[in-house]
Amino acid sequence: MRRTALYSRSDRPPTAGPGDGAPARDAAAASGAAPAKEHTPAASRRRFSPAALAQRHERWLALAVGLLAGLIAMGLWLSSRPAPRVLTQKDIDGAVLHTLTNKTLPSRAAKAYETIRPSVVRVVGTGYPEEPSKAGRKPGGKNDKSGKAAPSDPGSKRADAKPSAPGSDKPGEKKPGAEKGRDLPDGHPDLEKGTGVGTGVVIVDKGIILTNLHVVLGATKLKVIFHEGTESDATVIGMQPEHDLAVLRANKRPDALQAAVLRSTADLAPGDEVVAVGFPFGIGPSASSGVISGLKREYRSSDGKRVLTNLIQFDAAANPGNSGGPLVTMDGEVVGIVTAILNPTEQRVFVGIGFAVPIENAAAGAGMSPF
Numbered sequence: 001m002r003r004t005a006l007y008s009r010s011d012r013p014p015t016a017g018p019g020d021g022a023p024a025r026d027a028a029a030a031s032g033a034a035p036a037k038e039h040t041p042a043a044s045r046r047r048f049s050p051a052a053l054a055q056r057h058e059r060w061l062a063l064a065v066g067l068l069a070g071l072i073a074m075g076l077w078l079s080s081r082p083a084p085r086v087l088t089q090k091d092i093d094g095a096v097l098h099t100l101t102n103k104t105l106p107s108r109a110a111k112a113y114e115t116i117r118p119s120v121v122r123v124v125g126t127g128y129p130e131e132p133s134k135a136g137r138k139p140g141g142k143n144d145k146s147g148k149a150a151p152s153d154p155g156s157k158r159a160d161a162k163p164s165a166p167g168s169d170k171p172g173e174k175k176p177g178a179e180k181g182r183d184l185p186d187g188h189p190d191l192e193k194g195t196g197v198g199t200g201v202v203i204v205d206k207g208i209i210l211t212n213l214h215v216v217l218g219a220t221k222l223k224v225i226f227h228e229g230t231e232s233d234a235t236v237i238g239m240q241p242e243h244d245l246a247v248l249r250a251n252k253r254p255d256a257l258q259a260a261v262l263r264s265t266a267d268l269a270p271g272d273e274v275v276a277v278g279f280p281f282g283i284g285p286s287a288s289s290g291v292i293s294g295l296k297r298e299y300r301s302s303d304g305k306r307v308l309t310n311l312i313q314f315d316a317a318a319n320p321g322n323s324g325g326p327l328v329t330m331d332g333e334v335v336g337i338v339t340a341i342l343n344p345t346e347q348r349v350f351v352g353i354g355f356a357v358p359i360e361n362a363a364a365g366a367g368m369s370p371f
Contacts, residue, residue, distance in 0.1 A: 108273065108330040109273070109275050109287065109289040109330070111330070111332070112275045112289075112328050112329065112330050112331065112332045113275055113277060113287040113332075114332070115328075115331065115332025115333075116201075116260060116275075116277055116326055116328045116332045116334070117227055117277070117285060118227050118228075118258040119201050119202040119203075119227075119258055119259060119260035119326070120199065120200075120201055120202075120227060120277050120278070120285050120325065120326065121199070121200045121201070121202060121209055121224045121225060121226050121227070121250075122197060122198075122199065122200075122224065122225040122279050122284070122285075123197065123198040123199060123200045123209075123211050123215055123216070123222065123223075123224055123234075123248070123324060124195070124196075124197055124222070124223045124224070124225065125195065125196050125197075125198070125215065125216060125218075125219030125221070125222050125223075126195050126219060126220065126221045126223075127218075127219055127220025127221055128195065128196055128218050128219055128220075196215070196219070197279050197281075197282040197321050198211055198212065198215030198216075198278075198279070198321060198323045198324045198325075199211065199215075199277070199278035199279050199284075199285075199321065199322060199323060199324045199325030199326075199338070200215075200224060200248060200324050200325075201260050201324070201325065201326040201334060201337070202226075202257060202258070202259050202260060203259055203260060203262065203334075203363070204259055205253075205257045205258065205259040206249075206253070207232075207249055207250035207251075207252075207253040207257065208237075208247060208248070208249055209224060209234065209247070209248040209249070209250065210245065210246075210247060210248075210324065210337055210362050210363075211245075211246050211248060211323070211324030211337075212244050212245065212246065212323040212324040212337065212338075212339050213239055213240070213241060213244045213245055213246040214244055214323065215246070215323050215324050216236055216246050216248070217246075221233070222234045222235070222236070222248065224248065224250050226250075226253065226254050226257065227285070228254055230252070230253065230254045232250040232251050232252045232253065233250075233251045234248040234249060234250050234251065235248065235249055235251070236248055237249045240361070240362075240364070242308075243308065243339075243357050243361045243362065244308060244339050244340075244357065245337065245357060245361070245362055246324075260326060260328075260332075260333075260334045261331075261332065261333045261334065262333065262334050262359050262363060263329060263331075263333035263334060263335050263359065264335075264359075264360070265295075265312065265335050265336070265358045265359060265360060268292055268295060268312070268335060269292070269295075270291070270292050270293060270294055270295070271291050271292065272291060272292045272329070273289065273290075273291055273329070273330050274289070274290060274291065274292055274314055274316055274327050274328065274329060274330075274335070275287055275288070275289045275290075275316060275327070275328050275329075275330070276288050276289075276290075276314070276316040276317070276318050276322060276325060276326075276327050276328075276338055276354070276356075277325050277326055277328065278318070278321060278322035278323070278324070278325030278326075278338060279321040279322070279325070280317075280318070280319035280320065280321040280322050281319060281320060281321050282321055283321070284321070288316045288317035288318070289316055290314055290315040290316030290317070291314065291315060291316075292312060292313070292314050293313040293314055293315050293353070294312075294313040295312060295313070296309075296310050296311070297310075297311040297312070297313040297355060298311065299311055299339075299340050299342070299355050308339065308340065308355070308357070310358060310361065311339070311340070311355040311356060311357060311358070312327065312335065312336045312355065312356040312357075312358055313353060313354070313355055314327060314336075314354050314355075314356060315352050315353065315354065316354065317350045317354075318338050318341055318350050318354040319341070319348070319349055319350050320348050322338045322354075323338060323339060324337060324338065324339075325337070325338045326338070327356040334359050335356075335358070335359050336356030336357055336358055336359055336362070337356055337357045337359070337362045338354060338355075338356045339355055339356060339357050340354070340355040341353065341354050341355070342354075342355070
């Protein structure tokens with residue numbers, strides 16, 4: 001009986017029988033070709049397992065673990081620290097009391113002096129005539145050695161009374177010495193030798209200095225000595241006679257010259273503390289402290305011919321030699337230029353009333369408008 005031929009449209013290769021794979025593998029091995037890999041589920045699981053990933057990224061994994069361990073350690077350390085103690089007002093008061101008890105603090109006057117000291121200069125004049133009135137110097141208190149009237153003679157035989165015209169001693173006529181006791185601390189205790197010492201204060205670091213006019217008037221030569229010892233000749237570059245002020249310029253100056261800070265007098269009041277710095281009787285620099293006694297005071301010279309107005313009255317000690325020196329606040333800021341003292345006796349010494357020109361007027365004399 002004849003068999004019917006069977007066929008199939010499938011492209012699949014005929015299934016190999018049990019023993020058919022061996023000849024193929026043997027043929028592949030004989031030809032040197034690599035055997036085909038088996039794509040089984042077990043092989044896929046081995047390729048994407050955690051162990052394989054860990055082995056492949058071993059360095060990065062170690063770094064991440066180290067950082068995590070460090071962060072955990074820092075967090076534990078911070079959490080174990082005690083919380084910072086909050087300061088109370090009692091703690092602050094106790095600290096302040098401890099400091100005040102165990103440490104001596106400088107006084108306010110000492111701080112003011114140290115602040116203004118680098119700006120204070122000694123003004124030395126030479127060539128003054130023995131009788132200042134003959135040289136045309138401003139009258140007002142040259143009654144210490146030359147032409148001084150005896151206490152028993154209340155007449156006008158004092159040096160500052162000599163300019164009076166003949167016949168001025170007529171009965172009933174006011175004598176120039178009638179207002180004796182009003183005296184300028186002119187800073188010239190050695191007028192018989194033709195020398196004198198006053199004070200000045202640096203207001204511009206280019207060597208511009210304020211002082212009193214009566215300190216420099218009549219001197220043939222002026223010298224200024226700065227706080228660190230530098231000496232220099234000086235010349236008068238400006239005058240304001242109505243306020244008894246003169247402006248000097250030093251020919252040379254220290255490299256780091258410090259100018260004083262000028263402060264408005266608008267808010268000054270009686271009772272405010274002040275310090276006067278200068279060279280009383282050539283000694284210094286010296287500091288004296290006190291308070292402002294009054295404002296807008298008027299001063300009249302001993303011969304009655306000169307009147308200074310709008311003055312600051314103070315009770316810090318001032319004597320001949322303080323003329324031209326600064327009157328400063330407790331912050332070391334200049335509010336005035338010491339110019340006069342009031343004394344009811346024939347002695348040129350301080351009895352409690354001094355006068356200073358407000359710094360606004362003084363600065364105007366130097367061509368400045370500081371406020």
